[in-house]
Amino acid sequence: MNNSHESKPYLTFSLGDEKFAISINFVQEVVEIGQYTKVPRSPDYMLGIINLRGKVLPLLDTKLKLGLPKTVISKKSRIMVLDLQGYEDRNLQIGALVDLAKEVIEIKENEIQEAPDFQNSQASAPVTGILNNQGDITLIMDVEKVFSVQDIMQIKQSVA
Amino acid sequence: MDNNQKRFVEDALDLLNELDEGLMQLEANPIATAPLEQVFRTLHTLKGGANMFGFEHIGELAHQIETLYDLVRQGTLQVSDGLISLTLQAFDTVRDILQEKDITKMRGQEALQYHLQAALDFLQNTLPSSTYALEESSEGRLQKDILATILVRVVPAIKITEEGNHPLVFIVQDIAALGASKQHISKNESGEIDHWAIIIATTVRPAELETYFIFVEGECTFELHHLGVGNLLEDEKLHQAAEDYFHQVIDLEQLKTEAGKFAEHLPFSDKLLDGETEAETVPNRKIVNDTIIKVSKRKIDDLLNWISELIILQSRLSDINSRINSTDFNEVTEQLLLVTNHLRDTSLEIGLVPIETLVTKFKRLVRDLSKSMGKKVNFLSEGADTEMDKDVIEIMGEPIMHIIRNAIDHGIETPEERKAAGKSEHGTVKIKAFNSSAYINIIISDDGRGIHKENIVRKAIAQGLVSSEAALNDEDIYQLIFHAGLSTASQVSEISGRGVGMDVVKQKIHELRGNISIKSQPEIGTAFHIKLPLSRSIIEGLLVNVAETRYVIPLNMVDRIDRIPYQALERQNYVNKTVVVNEEPLSVLSIREEFHHDHQPPKTSDIISVTLEGIKKGIAVDRIEGKIQAVLKPLSEVYQQQDFIVGSTILGDGSLALVLDPQRIFNLSKS
Numbered sequence: 001m002n003n004s005h006e007s008k009p010y011l012t013f014s015l016g017d018e019k020f021a022i023s024i025n026f027v028q029e030v031v032e033i034g035q036y037t038k039v040p041r042s043p044d045y046m047l048g049i050i051n052l053r054g055k056v057l058p059l060l061d062t063k064l065k066l067g068l069p070k071t072v073i074s075k076k077s078r079i080m081v082l083d084l085q086g087y088e089d090r091n092l093q094i095g096a097l098v099d100l101a102k103e104v105i106e107i108k109e110n111e112i113q114e115a116p117d118f119q120n121s122q123a124s125a126p127v128t129g130i131l132n133n134q135g136d137i138t139l140i141m142d143v144e145k146v147f148s149v150q151d152i153m154q155i156k157q158s159v160a
Numbered sequence: 161m162d163n164n165q166k167r168f169v170e171d172a173l174d175l176l177n178e179l180d181e182g183l184m185q186l187e188a189n190p191i192a193t194a195p196l197e198q199v200f201r202t203l204h205t206l207k208g209g210a211n212m213f214g215f216e217h218i219g220e221l222a223h224q225i226e227t228l229y230d231l232v233r234q235g236t237l238q239v240s241d242g243l244i245s246l247t248l249q250a251f252d253t254v255r256d257i258l259q260e261k262d263i264t265k266m267r268g269q270e271a272l273q274y275h276l277q278a279a280l281d282f283l284q285n286t287l288p289s290s291t292y293a294l295e296e297s298s299e300g301r302l303q304k305d306i307l308a309t310i311l312v313r314v315v316p317a318i319k320i321t322e323e324g325n326h327p328l329v330f331i332v333q334d335i336a337a338l339g340a341s342k343q344h345i346s347k348n349e350s351g352e353i354d355h356w357a358i359i360i361a362t363t364v365r366p367a368e369l370e371t372y373f374i375f376v377e378g379e380c381t382f383e384l385h386h387l388g389v390g391n392l393l394e395d396e397k398l399h400q401a402a403e404d405y406f407h408q409v410i411d412l413e414q415l416k417t418e419a420g421k422f423a424e425h426l427p428f429s430d431k432l433l434d435g436e437t438e439a440e441t442v443p444n445r446k447i448v449n450d451t452i453i454k455v456s457k458r459k460i461d462d463l464l465n466w467i468s469e470l471i472i473l474q475s476r477l478s479d480i481n482s483r484i485n486s487t488d489f490n491e492v493t494e495q496l497l498l499v500t501n502h503l504r505d506t507s508l509e510i511g512l513v514p515i516e517t518l519v520t521k522f523k524r525l526v527r528d529l530s531k532s533m534g535k536k537v538n539f540l541s542e543g544a545d546t547e548m549d550k551d552v553i554e555i556m557g558e559p560i561m562h563i564i565r566n567a568i569d570h571g572i573e574t575p576e577e578r579k580a581a582g583k584s585e586h587g588t589v590k591i592k593a594f595n596s597s598a599y600i601n602i603i604i605s606d607d608g609r610g611i612h613k614e615n616i617v618r619k620a621i622a623q624g625l626v627s628s629e630a631a632l633n634d635e636d637i638y639q640l641i642f643h644a645g646l647s648t649a650s651q652v653s654e655i656s657g658r659g660v661g662m663d664v665v666k667q668k669i670h671e672l673r674g675n676i677s678i679k680s681q682p683e684i685g686t687a688f689h690i691k692l693p694l695s696r697s698i699i700e701g702l703l704v705n706v707a708e709t710r711y712v713i714p715l716n717m718v719d720r721i722d723r724i725p726y727q728a729l730e731r732q733n734y735v736n737k738t739v740v741v742n743e744e745p746l747s748v749l750s751i752r753e754e755f756h757h758d759h760q761p762p763k764t765s766d767i768i769s770v771t772l773e774g775i776k777k778g779i780a781v782d783r784i785e786g787k788i789q790a791v792l793k794p795l796s797e798v799y800q801q802q803d804f805i806v807g808s809t810i811l812g813d814g815s816l817a818l819v820l821d822p823q824r825i826f827n828l829s830k831s
Contacts, residue, residue, distance in 0.1 A: 037816040038709060039795070039802050040755035041828075049795065049808055051816050054469055056808050058796040086797060094798070152798045 007106040012138060013080065014100040015063050015071075019138045021107065021131065026143050028081040028093065030101045033073060044070075046152070050095055052081065058152070059095040065146060066126060076100045086149055094147060107131060112140060161263045164327055168213040168375055169258050169266075174517075175209075176255050178202050181520045183244050184527065190239035199247075200229045205371040212327060212375070214267075218254055221272050224279040225250060228286075237286055246282055248524070250275035307339075307363050309392040309419065311385040311412075315355040318379050322353060328376050335372055338362040340393050344406035359402050361391035378454050385412065387419035457550070460511045467507045468697060468791040472810045474500045475788075479812030504789075508695050512547035515593055515602075518557055519544045522564055526589055529568045536575050536586045537568055546593035548600055552672060552692060556602075559665040563604045563688050564589060566662070571608030571686055581683060583607070599674075599716070600694060605687035611680040613637045635774030638678035642666040670823065673699070673714060673806065677774070691716075702768065703788045703817060704781040707756035710817035712790050712809055713779065717822050719769040721784060726765045729753075729780055741767050741778055748778035749829050751820075770822050779822060790819060804828050 010021040011030070031052065036059050038048040045064035049056050059079065063071045071077065078101040086092030112129040126146045131138040161169075179202045185195035203226040210219035225247055231237035253271055260266045312335060320326040322345065336343050339362030346354045362369075366384045373382055392398045401418040404410045410418075474497060481493040519541045530537035548556075572578075572587035579585055592603045613634070620626045620640045632640075642662045669676050674692035693699060693716060701712035702721075722741050729750055731737045738745035748767060752759065767778045790809035799805065804824035808816045 035815045037808070037818060039799055039805060039818065041802055041804075042799065046798070049799075049816050051810050051814055054472060054793075054810065056793045056796060056810075056816065058798045090797075092797065094796070153800065 005108055005110065007108045009104050010107050010140070011080070011104050012102040013078070013098040014102065015066070015068065015098060019102075019136070020098075020141045021105070021138050022080070022082075022141045022143055024104060026082045026084070028083050031079050031081060031095075033077045033079050033097065047097065050079070052095070055093075057081065057093055057095045059097060060147065060152065062096045062098050062146070065151075071097050071099060073097075074099070082143065082147065084143070084147055084149065086153075092149065094152065096147065107140075115139075161266075164375070165213050165263075168209050168215070171375055172206060172209060172218075172258055173255065175202050175206050176251050176258075177517055177520050179206070179251055180248065180524055183247055184520070184523045186239055187241075187244045187527070196229065196232060196239070200226065200233060201368065201371060203229060204368065205374055208372065209375050212330065217267065217269050217272050218257070221250060221254065221276050221279065224276060224283070228279060228283060231283075231286070243282065246275075246278055250279065307361060307391055308389050309359060309361045309387045310366065310369070311387055311415070312358040312360065312369065312382065313355060313385070314358075314373075314380055314382045316353055316380045319352045321351050322347075326379075328380055331372050331376060332356050332358065335369065336360060338364050338369075340391055342393055342399070342402050346406075357406055359387070359393065361393050385416065387416060392419055455510075457511075464507055464511065464697060467503055470500055471504060471698070471789065471791050475810075475812035476814060504698065508698065509547070511549055513550050513553060514545045514547050515553060516544040518553055518560065519591065521557065522561065522591060525561055525564055526568065529565065530572075533568065534574060535568060535572050537572055538586050538588045540588060540590040541592070542590070543593040546595060546600065548692070549695070555668055555672060556690075556692070559668045560591070560602065560604060560690075562661045562665050564591075567604065567606040567608065567686065571606040571610075573609055577609075595694075600692045602690040602692070603687055604690075605685060607685040610682040610684055611638070611641070611678070611686055612682060616640050633774075635677075638680070639774065641678065642676075673716075673821075697792050699790050699792060699819070701788055701790045701819065703785040703790075703811070704751075704766070704768070705783045705785055706751045706781050707759035709756065710785070710811065710815070711751065711781070712788065712817050712819040713768055713770075713781075713822060714806075714819070715787065717770040717772070719771055719776070721769070722767045723764050724767055726761050726763055729765055739767070739778065739780075741769065744776075746776060746778040748780050749826060750780040751825075752780065752782065754825070754829060772823050772826060777822075777826060779825070790817070792819060 009024045011024050011027050012019060012021045014020070034050065036048040036050045039046065039058075042048075045061045047059040047061050050059045061071050063069060076099065078098055079095040080098060080101060082094050082096055084092045084094060111131055113132055115127045115129050126142050127139040128142045129140045131140065179199060182195045182198040182202060186192065186199055189195065203222050207219045207222035207226060210216065210222060228237065228243060228247075232239055232243075237243070250272075253275055257266055257268065257271055314328070314332060316326075316328055318326075320328060322329060332343075335341075336358050339360050341358055341360035341362075343356060343358040343360075345356055348354050366386065369384055373380065393402075398418060401410065401415055405412070405415040477493055478497060481490055522541070523539050526537055526539040529535075567589050568587075572589070573581065573583075575585040578587060587606065587608055589604070589606045592601075592605070594601050616637055617626070617632065617640075620643070621628045625640060625643055626632065642665065666676060669690055669692070672692050674690060676691070677689045678686065679689070680686040693714075699712075700715040702715060702718060704711050704713060720742070724739070724741060728739055729748065731739065736745070737747070739748040740746070741748070746767070746769065750765070752761065752765075762782045765780045765782060766784045767780055768784070769776060769778050771777075788809075788811075792807040792809060794807050795802070795805060804821050804827075806819045806821045808818055811817055
């Protein structure tokens with residue numbers, strides 16, 4: 001069986017000038033950003049909580065989480081509501097703030113190239129691969145790495 | 161496990177509580193017939209259900225023990241300690257088995273074997289010379305009762321057919337087999353059963369007949385009509401009347417008249433019957449009067465969720481209303497507010513159950529403990545009909561149990577000690593429950609030796625919990641009791657005194673946003689006062705603003721509020737860090753300082769005075785916006801570390817406010 005020609009849908013979005021794609025399996029919906037309430041004593045990238053039609057969700061600044069400068073909220077800012085796998089297989093829903101949410105595109109498995117080595121990245125690359133359209137690069141985001149449950153649940157790691 | 165079995169397990173657990181209750185009463189009053197009848201009936205129902213739903217081993221045990229109580233009813237056997245203990249122990253095991261998750265474990269024979277043997281031995285030892293055969297026991301009982309003809313009408317509330325394997329079909333068959341009977345099934349075109357009518361001449365009492373329906377409550381309604389004494393079906397005329405009734409040629413009244421005519425010819429009189437059967441119609445109270453119905457917890461939770469949503473929408477509507485100038489709109493909004501509030505109050509009551517079930521458990525505990533420790537203890541309860549959230553009852557069971565355990569272990573003296581102290585030999589442990597405003601109060605008191613403060617302080621100092629110079633008031637000292645690791649029992653017993661427990665008690669109460677306080681007087685006794693909020697999902701609170709973030713502080717902790725100039729809060733350059741509020745020095749925690757120190761301070765600050773563990777403290781906020789009904793929404797689990805926030809609530813404008821836990825905030829600033 002050859003899956004390499006099978007295409008899968010991805011949602012593309014931007015952080016600054018960079019283009020990203022995320023498998024739509026993770027994406028519940030995309031909403032505009034409204035008010036959010038900061039929860040004291042939480043990491044900076046955890047912007048606070050939002051009210052999504054009566055449901056309370058945490059909102060994360062995707063750029064801050066990646067070690068980039070804080071997102072400046074504009075009219076184009078969007079929240080991607082993501083379904084992650086929390087602890088003990090519980091469903092964990094979060095909102096991820098991005099600069100721009102674009103469109104859903106189909107990407108074939110064989111179009112995705114292996115992620116190059118990011119020399120200057122302190123951790124392992126937060127992408128699973130890249131899509132190179134004649135020099136127009138789209139990074140396929142490693143959702144489970146960027147929004148690792150370990151991180152966002154603020155599990156205290158032993159500080160050496 | 162299928163649904164019927166699940167329901168059986170649930171009902172059986174209730175029955176076991178009833179059994180405990182009956183046994184406890186019987187023990188207190190061994191010659192009373194009411195509790196004896198209750199025990200007997202409960203055993204019988206349990207037996208029936210167990211056999212019907214595939215728990216034959218439980219059925220057999222119930223049967224053997226029922227046999228013993230039948231002997232008591234016949235006056236052959238006396239109620240004794242041994243009998244009661246044997247029964248309690250046997251059904252404790254049954255309870256354990258029923259709480260197993262795994263059906264094969266539930267069906268395990270071995271666990272009950274011991275008790276079954278014990279029951280058999282008990283019977284052997286009581287009646288060594290008798291050739292009493294077990295099976296005869298039920299026959300013997302039947303002979304005692306009076307033969308009567310009864311009309312049983314069963315109307316299923318759900319769609320069932322005769323071929324469908326619904327338990328109700330078998331129940332009706334079982335009933336018809338209880339004596340000479342004539343039955344008619346009325347069906348609609350599609351073969352679904354509309355109702356059954358059974359005329360039966362039996363010696364089984366109506367009360368017992370009712371128990372046949374206990375496992376199908378809610379799935380049918382049934383009526384029992386007493387037609388007359390004796391077997392009226394022996395008469396041809398009545399046969400005809402019955403047929404006419406079945407085919408709706410005559411109605412129930414006419415049937416009764418027919419039956420009455422015939423009954424007159426019989427040598428018996430209705431007066432022979434006991435009160436229970438004397439009543440002409442014995443409809444099942446539970447169903448016909450609609451006083452109690454069983455509803456799944458999930459449905460209630462669903463309902464409460466929707467009502468919470470409604471309250472949130474309502475507050476948004478009120479918010480919009482305040483901005484729109486329309487008399488019509490205003491009127492509708494206000495009326496809707498009224499309706500919403502009523503709905504909220506009613507809905508909160510739906511999930512409540514009386515704490516009675518707990519009280520029965522406590523009675524058991526007191527009985528077992530006092531016996532094993534050689535103490536004499538009376539257990540009193542007051543306000544057992546006070547209602548609480550079912551989940552809360554489940555959470556509070558253990559903590560209260562622990563307090564009672566402590567009361568008997570540490571509080572109540574031995575009979576000799578009590579005599580020497582001029583007290584009655586019997587100690588008293590009392591549980592009192594009552595409602596006050598938005599709280600449920602539970603007071604557990606004993607008339608034992610009281611708490612000796614010096615012992616606690618000595619122990620606490622020895623363990624380094626407090627310094628020996630610390631000036632402690634009574635409250636401080638009592639609060640030490642809740643400290644993990646502090647146990648004042650000089651000898652650690654099996655029951656209590658391991659020092660684990662009271663801290664857990666406090667923590668559990670704290671989780672429910674309640675509090676616990678202690679009052680004690682040496683040689684007079686001790687009282688634990690637990691205060692719990694009525695609702696877990698809706699709380700009253702003060703909406704406050706700090707640096708444009710809104711917080712809610714639960715109103716139940718708030719003593720008073722004062723406005724002071726902001727500068728008065730700034731005590732960094734002073735030795736005295738307290739703030740004078742209302743002419744009293746108060747230790748104040750500023751939310752702004754704690755969470756938002758980088759914002760421009762306001763000119764004034766509102767100080768909310770709260771009492772935490774008996775100590776007055778102040779919480780400084782920028783501005784109090786008002787009182788609100790907060791529907792508590794849990795924070796996402798990603799905020800587990802921020803445990804000083806109980807949850808969030810959606811405000812009228814759709815934004816979120818954070819509900820604070822004052823106690824934990826103070827702990828936060830300490831560490």
